[in-house]
Amino acid sequence: MTEDALARIAAALERLSPPPAEAADPMAHPAYIWRGTALAVARDFAPLPLALLTGIERQKETVRENSRRLAQGAAAHDVLLWGARGTGKSMLAKSVVADLQGAGENIALVEVAPDRLETLPALFEALAGVPRAFLLFIDDIGFDEHSSAVRILRSLLEGGAEARPANVRLTVTSNRRHIVPRGMAEQDDPINPRDARDDSLALADRFGLSIGFHAASQDDYLAMVRAYADHFALDFDAADAVQWATKRGARSGRVAWQYAVELAGRAGRSLED
Secondary structure: OOHHHHHHHHHHHHHHOOOOOOOOOOOOOOEEEEOOOOEEEOOOOOOOOHHHOOOOHHHHHHHHHHHHHHHOOOOOOOEEEEEOOOOOHHHHHHHHHHHHHHOOOOEEEEEOOHHHHHHHHHHHHHHHOOOOEEEEEEOOOOOOOOOHHHHHHHHHHOOOOOOOOOOEEEEEEEOOOOOOOOOOHHHHOOOOHHHHHHHHHOOHHHOOEEEEEOOOOHHHHHHHHHHHHHHHOOOOOHHHHHHHHHHHOOOOHHHHHHHHHHHHHHOOOOOOO
16 A cells, blocks of 8 residues: 555544544533543532431531532542442532532532543643642442552552642542452461451551441431422322332432432422422
């Protein structure tokens, strides 16, 4: 093939490939998605009002205060939110940022997928000079203990050669308290079982705040349902709400929200009314 033909093919391919997306202005929006190379605007960022998240008052107070410190330029911790599925970990991280924004604080949320952890240094560099606080949100994280992502996150949280910017802190959610699964093998290690156990805890220990979430009692679950029903002017029957949770095998904030959606649907309404 001639050099001229190769040049024409290369030019055609270049015309077919879309130009790289322009990075979003980090000062202009309430929330972003990190694509690995650039920030994109998170569309329709409208988490539930913080007051609607019931049954987790201690967790709300702790996370909001830590995030407020970050927004005001004070020292703040990286946060691990761990515990049962559907207990409000992810929503709390988002609702706290929206609540602080409503109070006039200059803070934004940046969601980062767990499979893009290796690109975090580039994100740190992009945010370091911005006169705004950023809460980096990594949802539903969990690793095999030999995963390279474990080593990446350990290094980024503490002990890396390049420190994170002061205006950036991480909030990570996990269904496991220690993130890395703790298998029976660590108990059977004939050489040094404590070394294996310490290694599995090393990642979780790097978070300044580790906050647990637990399955709701029936009373707490009904209080969650009642909060949603009152806020959206929905009628509900406690026995029906309990039956809804029983069929799903769980009582949690997520199940309470799903029941509120069901009530609105039965009434022919949208929860955005």
